Amino acid sequence: MKELLTIDIKYDEYHIIFPRIIMGILILLVVLMLIKALIKRLKDGSLTQFKFKFFEENFDKLKLFGTIGLIVVYVFFLEIIGFIASSIVFMFLLTILLKGNFQRKTIVISVINSVTTSILVWFFFGYLFDITLP
Amino acid sequence: MKKIWVFVLILMLGAVLAACGGSSEEASSDAEGSDDTTKVDISRVRVLIGSSSTGGDTYQNADAVTRYLEKELDTNMKVDAVGANRAFDELAKAKTDGSSIMFFHDMSYLGVEYGSFPEEYSLDNWKVGPIVAINPGNVFLSKADAPYNTMVEAAEWLKANPDKTITVAIEAGGVSQISFDGFYIWAKETYGEEVSSRIKAYITGSQSDKDQALWDGNVDIIHGAISSNVQYTEDGVEDKIKMKFLGVTSKERVEGYDIPTFAEQGIQVNGQDFVFAKEYFFLLPKDIDENFASKLDQGAAKVVENADYAKDLGVNAFYVNHYSLEESQAYLTEKRDFMRYIIENGADLNEITAN
Amino acid sequence: MEAFEILTPLSIILCILGVFVGIIFGAIPGMTATMAIAIFLPITYALDLIDSLGLLLGLYVGGISGGLVPAILMNIPGTPSSICTTFDGYPMTQKGQGERALKVGITASLIGGAFSLAILYFFAPVLASVAIDFSSVEKFLIILFALTVIASLSSGSLLGGIFSGFLGVFISLVGFFADNNQLRLVPSFLENQLYYGFALLPVLIGLFAITQILQEAEKGMKTASHQKFEFDKKEKFSFKVFKGQWINTFRSSAIGTFVGILPGVGGSAASILAYSQTKNFSKNPDRLGKGEPEGVIASEASNNGLTGGALIPLLSLGIPGDSTTAVLVGAFLLQGIQVGPLFITQNPDLWSGIVWALVIANIVMFLLMFLAIKYMAKIVFVPKQIIYPIIIVMCVVGAYAINNGVLFDVWTLVLFGLAGFVFAKIGIQVAPLLIGFILGKDLEKYFIDSLKGSGGDLTIFFTKGPIAIVLWVLIFASIIFSLYQSWKSKKTGNDIRNAA
Known part of the structure; x- marks a missing residue:
């Protein structure tokens, strides 16, 4: 019994003891979930039916992928062209993308929003509070 | 009633700004006192420290030395507590103009000798800056x-x-x-x-x-x-x-x-x-701009003469201890080589941690 | 009044300013109380100790409190400890009760803060001495106890919730292990970036803020229903909300204070533990998570309860109770004062100054926020197309700054934003995952520390002493209770929680 309840802890292996335990629990849970799903499907007689759908019905492709794309490009350029420039461009484009049109009003709003936010953030956090900005 | 509160809020915000603005102006006006020979060209120096805590000895020493050094160099020095590995990593990628430098103690080479840090962070791959303090405790x-x-x-x-x-x-x-x-x-x-x-x-x-x-x-x-x-x-x-x-x-x-x-x-x-005893020093990129390095060295030489700096260190039982940029690399390398004997003959942690 | 003899006018003004700035830092996703204090730390060198403490304690109280604003209004926790505030706060906003939820939260914060302050003032040395009796074994069990909340938070599939929680623990283990400096679970090309693992804050705001924005983008950014109706047409806030909630309020404040007292058990554990106990003891556990003031009270009372609690081991032992008070140590050291077991007896003036500064900070926090709520609450009426870009930029700034300028933390933010979007689709529940992630590292640390002490003998977790036994009883009771709840609500055809 004593043997069973003792874990071999060696200095060189301190770092992998716990991840192994958690990994074991995760595998156990996956197996349990699979069994449960299997039983349910057998009961319902729907063993071979798959109707999983990742995206919502009629999802807004442009806005979703546009937003993801803009964020990635924004972060990519952060340290290259600096915080203020990249933030202004990013916010300007994102506001237009989310609004979904090129009306004058939209453009004016997005310019104001992007320029004021970026500069205010830089002024307060970057300049006054001396936080390290990109 | 509403308007009064809005007004109060704005007033307070104004006061915060004034307070912060005041402190940074103060810093720059103090700097005018120093002569121009040690003025560096960059407006901001990031000092990465090898500890991620702002409550530890590394931070205290970094804070004290940069407070005096930034006046000598007529620039802004900001201590960033990022932790050893990240500090080394950033230092390896840093520009050579002195905009990012590191401040740490003996662990910077002990960690390499003990295998906690990779070999690429070895003392030989940096330029060791001036040593400015010691903690004998x-x-x-x-x-x-x-x-x-x-x-x-x-x-x-x-x-x-x-x-x-x-x-x-x-x-x-x-x-x-x-x-x-x-x-x-x-x-x-x-x-x-x-x-x-x-x-x-x-x-x-x-x-x-x-x-x-x-x-x-x-x-x-x-x-x-x-x-x-x-x-x-x-x-x-x-x-x-x-x-x-x-x-x-x-x-x-x-x-x-x-x-x-x-x-x-x-x-x-x-x-x-x-x-x-633990000694505190700057680490610079290997190919650091000569001009910056020598100004940092001269600036540090002035700071260690300053009685206020010694007093600041003293409150936490640290002492001034100076080796110039020229001496420090050889000094630390020698210290490291003495320690090497101990490290090689030291205990195997696997054995002595077992009950 | 005693307060004005010890506190200088400057310290009071700085305290008020500190609260104000702290609230702003707390309210901005990605900025925390810890960061606010770290930023102001160098400035305090020029001040007297009591003035600098006024400022820093103000920042501390303000920063912890400000987190409830975005949590309630936008479903984005402003700080890690306000995660549980989102569970009921945001549904209240969706029902048009945003302002009411804010007022409930702020009042609970004040009570929690006052409670912990009283404990700090009267019992600090005694409790600190109790705190060191909690060894790594007991700390491991307390964290385990906090983790049982996962069982009661799981929506739909209990098994799925538990899986998500352990997945969170697993993700938290990525990076190096502090004892032997060895990396694990890190692909070799990311060794430098992932050395310290994924930072908590970018993960948190990624999973909440960025995921939510992506989900809205998928739906085409339509105006949400709650943006259309006027505020508080339905239910006005009155202090009557607290009728019948006194036990909850005090239990949560006490849990917050207690977790604060224990050094090395992270602050977010406080609100998680308080929320789960509120759920276990609630008369209507089914309704929690759907917009009950009860849940907001539990979370907010406990995280302000933390403030006084975390100062107890700091001021009477010299050991910080949480990461924010760890930064406070720096303020004392800059002035050459060691906080330790003799601090209170040797510095009676300073000690009462600290207590008075906290009293002022709590009151100012309450007044400032209560009066500003009307204006803050308007934030939900700002069109999403304008507010979302601002939120993203703020998140990016916060993520970049949290470790003083690490771009990889911004990538973490983006990565977890995307992951949260995918998780929601494939049935991995975000709330349990996040809780697992927050508590995972401490769970491991105390597990390994316990075994280092016992030489690998697992029975130590049962034989350590009476406190351990009590904790096991609590853990099992909590699990059994939430299993029972889950079974009961399944029977009546109700999900415990709609969406994580």
């Missing part, structure tokens, strides 16, 4: 009621009680491991395996983890620092948490404290007294 402590009062007595006690062991709380790869190894090698050379095999290590992290390990009864001796542990040794502290100093590794006794040094206790390694 590298100590070991036990609970106040332990049956020994010095490190030598602890070893004697082990010899007299063959069924007992002593566990020491240390942090792997740093100053505490080298100090422990010094004691361990001495005990092995003096008393043989019979005693040294009963000296165990408990590997943990921060100072408060070590303190807690002592109170939990998981260890008998901890590594510590005078400045952070003296509070637990004073009269009036509850018995449950009271500690006592067993020895300090500095060359001479630290003024104001009655703690025997390792040297006077007779703890020797390889025929030499075991002496170790």
Whole structure:
């Protein structure tokens, strides 16, 4: 019994003891979930039916992928062209993308929003509070 | 009513800004006092420190030296507590104009020797900047009621009680491991395996983890620092948490404290007294701009002369200790090579952590 | 009044300013109280100790409190400890009760803060001495106890919730292990970036803010229903909300204070533990998570309860109770003062100054926020197309700054934003995952520390002492209770929680 309840802890292996335990629990849970799903499907007689759908019905492709794309490009350029420039461009484009049109009003709003936010953030956090900005 | 509150809020915001603005203006106007010879071209220097804590000795030393140095260099220095690995990583990628430099202590090379940091962070791959401070208070402590009062007595006690062991709380790869190894090698050379095999290590992290390990009864001796542990040794502290100093590794006794040094206790390694104190220095990118490096060096030389700087260090039991840029690389390399013997002959953590 | 003899006028003004700035830092996703204190730390060198403490304690109280604003209004926790505030706060906003939820939260914060302050003032040395009796074994069990909340938070599939929680723990283990400096679970090409693992804050705001924005983008950014109706047409806030909630309020404040007292158990554990106990003891556990003031009270009372609690071990032992008070240590050291077991007896003036500064900070926090709520609450009426870009930029700034300028943390933010979007689709529940992630590292640390002490003997977790036994009883009771709840609500055809 004593043997069973003792874990071999060696200095060189301190770092992998716990991840192994958690990994074991995760595998156990996956197996349990699979069994449960299997039983349910057998009961319902729907063993071979798959109707999983990742995206919502009629999802807004442009806005979703546009937003993801803009964020990635924004972060990519952060340290290259600096915080203020990249933030202004990013916010300007994102506001237009989310609004979904090129009306004058939209453009004016997005310019104001992007320029004021970026500069205010830089002024307060970057300049006054001396936080390290990109 | 509403308007009044809005007004108050705005007023307060204004006051905050004024306060912050004031402090930064103050800094720049102070700087005008210094002559132009040490003025650097960049407006902002990021000082990365090898600790992620703003409550530790590295931060305090970095804060003190940069506060005076930024006036000499007429620039802004910002201490960023990013942690050792990240600091090295950033330093390796840093521009050579001096906009990012590092400030750390002996762990920067000990960590490499012990294998905690990769070889690429070795001292040989940086330009070592000036050394500006020393912390002589590298100590070991036990609970106040332990049956020994010095490190030598602890070893004697082990010899007299063959069924007992002593566990020491240390942090792997740093100053505490080298100090422990010094004691361990001495005990092995003096008393043989019979005693040294009963000296165990408990590997943990921060100072408060070590303190807690002592109170939990998981260890008998901890590594510590005078400045952070003296509070637990004073009269009036509850018995449950009271500690006592067993020895300090500095060359001479630290003024104001009655703690025997390792040297006077007779703890020797390889025929030499075991002496170790933590020193604080700048690390610069290998191909740093010569102009910046020499200004930093001259600036540091002025700062160490400043009595206010010494006073600031003194409140936390640190002392001024200066090696110029020219001397520091050779000095530290020599210190490292002495430590190498200890590291090579030190205890294998796998063996001494096993119960 | 005693307060004005010890506190200088400057310290009071700085305290008020500190609260104000702290609230702003707390309210901005990605900025925390810890960061606010770290930023102001160098400035305090020029001040007297009591003035600098006024400022820093103000920042501390303000920063912890400000987190409830975005949590309630936008479903984005402003700080890690306000995660549980989103569970009921945001549904209240969706029902048009945003302002009411804010007022409930702020009042609960004040009570929690006052409670912990009283404990700090009267019992600090005694409790600190109790705190060190909690060894790594007990700390491991307390974190385990906090983790049992996962069982009661799981929506739909209990098994799925537990899986998500452990997945969170697993993700938290990525990076190096502090004891032996060894890396694990890190692909070799990311060794430098992932050395310290994924930072908590970018993960948190990624999973909440960025995921939510992506989900809205998928739906085409339509105006949400709650943006259309006027505020508080339905239910006005009155202090009567607290009728019948006193036990909850005090239990949560007490849990917050207690978790604060324990050094090394992270602050977010406080509100998680308080929320789960409120759920266990509630008369209507089914309704929690759907917009009950009860849940907001539990979360907010406990995280302000933390403030006084975390100062107890700091001021009477010299050991910080949480990461924010760890930064406070720096302020004392800059002035050459060691906080330790003799601090209170040797510095009676400073000690009462600290207590008074906290009293002022709590009151100012309450007044400032209560009066500003009307204006803050309007934020939900700002069109999403304008507010979302601002939120993203703020998140990016916060993520970049949290470790003083690490671009990888911004990538973490984006990565977890995307992951949260995918998780929601494939049935991995975000709330349990996040809780697992927050508590995972501490769980491991105390597990390994316990075994280092016992030489690998697992029975130590049962044989350590009476406190351990009590904790096991609590853990099992909590699990059994939430299993029972889940079974009961399944029977009545109700999900415990709609969406995580």
